[in-house]
Amino acid sequence: xxRGHGFNPAQARRSLSCTAWRPxxxxxxxxxxxxxxxxxxxxxxxxxxxVRLLRRDIAVVVGHSDEPVRGRHLLAGxxxxxxxxxxxHLAIIADCGRALCVHLGMTGQLRILPAHQRTSPHNHVHCIxxxxxxxxxxRLIFRDPRRFGGLxxxxxxxxxxxxxxxxxxxDALTITxxxxxxxxxxxxxxxxxxxxxxxxxxxxxxxxADEALFRAGIHPASIAASLSRSQVARLTSAIHTTxxxxxxxxxxxxxxxxxxxxxxxxxxxxxxxxxxxxxxxVKCTKPLASASIAQRTSVFCEHCQTHTAQxxxxxxxxxxxxxxNLPTPTSSRP
DNA sequence: CTTATGACCTGATAGC
DNA sequence: TGCTATCAGGTCATAA
Numbered sequence: 001x002x003r004g005h006g007f008n009p010a011q012a013r014r015s016l017s018c019t020a021w022r023p024x025x026x027x028x029x030x031x032x033x034x035x036x037x038x039x040x041x042x043x044x045x046x047x048x049x050x051v052r053l054l055r056r057d058i059a060v061v062v063g064h065s066d067e068p069v070r071g072r073h074l075l076a077g078x079x080x081x082x083x084x085x086x087x088x089h090l091a092i093i094a095d096c097g098r099a100l101c102v103h104l105g106m107t108g109q110l111r112i113l114p115a116h117q118r119t120s121p122h123n124h125v126h127c128i129x130x131x132x133x134x135x136x137x138x139r140l141i142f143r144d145p146r147r148f149g150g151l152x153x154x155x156x157x158x159x160x161x162x163x164x165x166x167x168x169x170x171d172a173l174t175i176t177x178x179x180x181x182x183x184x185x186x187x188x189x190x191x192x193x194x195x196x197x198x199x200x201x202x203x204x205x206x207x208x209a210d211e212a213l214f215r216a217g218i219h220p221a222s223i224a225a226s227l228s229r230s231q232v233a234r235l236t237s238a239i240h241t242t243x244x245x246x247x248x249x250x251x252x253x254x255x256x257x258x259x260x261x262x263x264x265x266x267x268x269x270x271x272x273x274x275x276x277x278x279x280x281x282v283k284c285t286k287p288l289a290s291a292s293i294a295q296r297t298s299v300f301c302e303h304c305q306t307h308t309a310q311x312x313x314x315x316x317x318x319x320x321x322x323x324x325n326l327p328t329p330t331s332s333r334p
Numbered sequence: 335c336t337t338a339t340g341a342c343c344t345g346a347t348a349g350c
Numbered sequence: 351t352g353c354t355a356t357c358a359g360g361t362c363a364t365a366a
Contacts (some may be wrong), residue, residue, distance in 0.1 A: 026359070088360080106359055107344080124344090146343045148360055189337065198361080206359060295339070296359070338366075348356080 027104040029088060029172050029203030030246035031259075035110060036085045038260040042112055043080045043092065043140070046133035051076045055126040058144065059151040062101075062164055073153035074127065075100050086165050087172065087202025091154075098153075099160040105148025112260045113139045127151065172203035173243050177229075177236040184224040184232060190311035191227065191235075192220035193294035204239065206296045207274045208246070212238040214273045219305040220298045221291075226309035245270065273299040 027035070051074040053059060059069045071077070078094035085091070090102045090110070102110060115137035119125045126147075129140040142151065154160045170179050183200045184191070194200050195209040204212070213220050215238035218231055227235070249270065250259065272282050277290035281301040289302050293311075 028360095103360085105343090105361080144343095145345065146359095148343065187336090193337085196360085297357090336366100338364105340364085341362085342360105344358100346357085348354100350352105350354085 026106060026205065026207060027088060027108065028205035028208050029085075030208070030243050030249075032085055032088050032090050032104065032203075033173070033247050034250050035259050036083050036090055039110065039112070040083045042133055042138060042260070043083055043131070045080065046131045046138070047079045048075050048077060048129050048131045049137075050130040052128045053126070054128070058126045058142075058147060058149075059153065062152050062154045063159070069153060072098075073100070074129070074151070080131075084160075085171075087168050087198055088205070089165065089168070089202075091160055093157055093160075097157045098155060099157055101152040101154060101160060101164060102142065103149045103152070105144060105146065105150070107146040108142070108144040108149035110260060111141050111143070113141060115139050119143075167199055169197075169199050169201040172201045172208075172239055175201050175236065175239070177233040180236050181229065181232045184227060187224040189224050190221045190294055191218060191224045192296070192298060194224040195239075196294060196296065201239075203243070206298075207271070208239070208242055210274045210299055211242045211272060214300060214305060215242060217305055219302075219307045219310070220293045220300050221311045222307055223309040223311055228308070231308070273301070275299070 051071050053069060053074060056069060059074070061067045061069055061073055075092060075094050075098060078096060078098065080092055081095040082093040083090065084093060084099075088103065090104075092100045092102065094100075102108075104110070113119065115130065117139070119128065119139075119141055123143060124145040125141050125143040127142040131138050131140060144150075152164065154164055169175070169183065180201060184194055187194050187200075189197075192209055192213065195204050195212070196206065210220065212235060216231065216235040218227065218235060273288055276288050277299045278287050280286065281288055281304055283304050284301065286301065286303050288299050290297065290299050292298065
């Protein structure tokens with residue numbers, strides 16, 4: 001279980017009157033890493049001149065949840081030293097060590113706009129930073145229509161890593177097969193639920209869980225602990241390659257994920273199972289199955305992905321799909 | 335301790 | 351055309 005990794009925006013929204021923020025699209029690890037890379041060249045070294053928090057309930061002060069969010073919590077007046085990522089979390093770290101952790105939830109966006117460009121107040125923009133980088137003024141905005149995401153202000157980098165991120169699992173991009181095997185070892189959950197648990201490994205969401213399981217040839221309803229050593233090794237490798245390819249492509253962009261400059265990623269057109277229910281499997285051409293596993297829509301190939309031990313309470317209704325000879329074999333989103 | 339489920343939130347889409 | 355119902359999913363509180 002991912003039991004509270006320190007701060008959670010949704011929780012913060014419920015437990016106190018802070019701000020909620022919205023992510024853009026379906027940001028998983030590749031989207032966040034791509035975002036980190038596009039923000040880094042502009043933000044690092046930049047000084048924040050002014051911060052406007054338009055919606056208080058999207059932000060929280062970690063460790064002092066009753067404290068109102070002030071400018072310094074949002075790095076006002078500070079110079080940015082580093083942009084760090086762990087799993088789906090992004091942290092803006094000031095040179096004094098203070099950190100602002102950004103989580104995009106499902107529809108959150110972090111974008112850099114020219115200083116003069118106006119943002120509509122009805123555009124779900126919840127926080128605006130005016131910053132100066134090399135003599136040029138920029139605006140960094142955080143918008144999040146659904147407000148599943150949020151901002152977490154943290155006193156120090158040490159607190160960020162040792163406390164706030166402490167309950168997150170190893171980063172999915174670098175976790176080893178041994179480490180993953182250790183996490184799955186005693187778990188009676190289905191493998192898909194385990195992969196989605198940020199305390200097991202950090203960064204995998206519904207899209208890449210399905211993609212990685214397909215590449216590894218493992219049925220999503222298999223019990224985690226029943227996977228063989230070689231299966232775990234294959235799965236680890238599949239996670240790494242799937243995420244790496246997606247980072248290279250700039251992320252998935254199913255709906256509204258865009259990077260810091262507003263560009264959409266292109267990995268969606270490479271999805272092999274996600275969003276392709278009833279379409280032909282790229283390996284065996286049989287129609288892909290779709291079922292709700294671990295409370296999430298899951299798409300997989302019943303022929304290519306083998307069961308080890310099946311999860312008992314898996315409500316499988318593998319919608320025996322009809323093959324539609326649609327012209328678009330892949331579902332990319334404009 | 336573990337695991338499962340519902341709630342949160344709003345935009346896009348399907349259906350009438 | 352316009353309305354309503356449904357779906358999307360990351361993470362939590364709560365329940366079992």
